Amino acid sequence: MLIERAYVDLSEEARAESGDSWPWTVPCVRRLATDGLKFRAPVTFLVGENGSGKSTLAEALAEGFGLDSYGGSAGYKYASSREPSVLGQAIRFDATAVGRRMVRGPRTRRRGFFLRAETAFDVLGRARLSGAPEEMSHGEGFLMAFREKFRQPGLYVLDEPEAALSFSSCLELLGVLHELRRGGAQVVCATHSPLLTALPGAEIVEVGEHGMRSVEWDDELALVDHWRRYLTDPRAYLRHIID
Ligand SMILES: Nc1ncnc2c1ncn2[C@@H]1O[C@H](COP(=O)(O)OP(=O)(O)O)[C@@H](O)[C@H]1O
Ligand SMILES: [Mg+2]
Secondary structure (H helix, E strand, O other): OOEEEEEEOOOHHHHHHHOOOOOOOOHHHHHHHHHOEEOOOOEEEEEOOOOOOHHHHHHHHHHHHOOOOOOEEOOOOOOOOOOOOHHHHHEEEEEOHHHHHHHHOOHHHOOEEEEOHHHHHHHHHHOOOOOOHHHOOHHHHHHHHHHHHOOOOOEEEEEOOOOOOOHHHHHHHHHHHHHHHHOOOEEEEEOOOOOHHHOOOOEEEEEEOOEEEEEOHHHHOHHHHHHHHHHHOHHHHHHHHOO
16 A cells, blocks of 8 residues: 545635635535545545546546646656646645655656546557557557556556456456555556456445445445346336437
8 A cells, every 4th residue: 555545735715715616516525625535455446427526536646646647657747738736736645654755755756657538548659568559459559558557566546447448358457456456556446347346355435426435346336236237137227218
């Protein structure tokens, strides 16, 4: 583990001013600002409906840790012109000894990767890989990048990495995440994947109107329940959508 808790450090003044503007209006961000977010396992999945705030959280965690907000490897600044986000700047960590050395030290000591959904292809295309990414499909390129770039202990913040991946590629990614945690890395991954979230020992944090709460894969996770029921009987859902 590198970070054990994330919280928000805002002056009273800033807190009063920020109250009714984005991102403080997003329930999970409000919860982060009042209670913080504890990391109880080396791999944490963020799940929840579209618009619930997973990307907002992921981006702030990456930025707070010092990973480039455009996405990409730690310790290397891409020509990103992104404004630092208010939340990313206000976020703080309770870190382990190893984590503290990365967060507090110079940028070159940071280790990790931020895979942002919108820029993933661009960033991974720039990563030097042993294969030729132009000749690979989207998914193949992603998988190769995961295998090659996700090795060092560091913070890996991934936003819906499953998007381009087939079932078996997704399983491979799960293997990569497992290797990462075995090597001392920490992963925070926003996802809709029932496959990834099944990683044993991972913590699942559900983000929503309620804020944030820890849930079990087996009997509490809505996305798993929906997939199970859909695959058993698609018509139960489709009759509400079609005709
Ligand atoms: N830059 C922004 N400015 C204002 N609102 C935003 C911005 N980015 C996201 N939002 C809003 O914040 C909420 C959470 O978005 P997001 O974190 O992208 O959700 P998710 O990743 O869970 O789908 C949404 O209501 C979204 O419209
Ligand atoms: Mg998102």
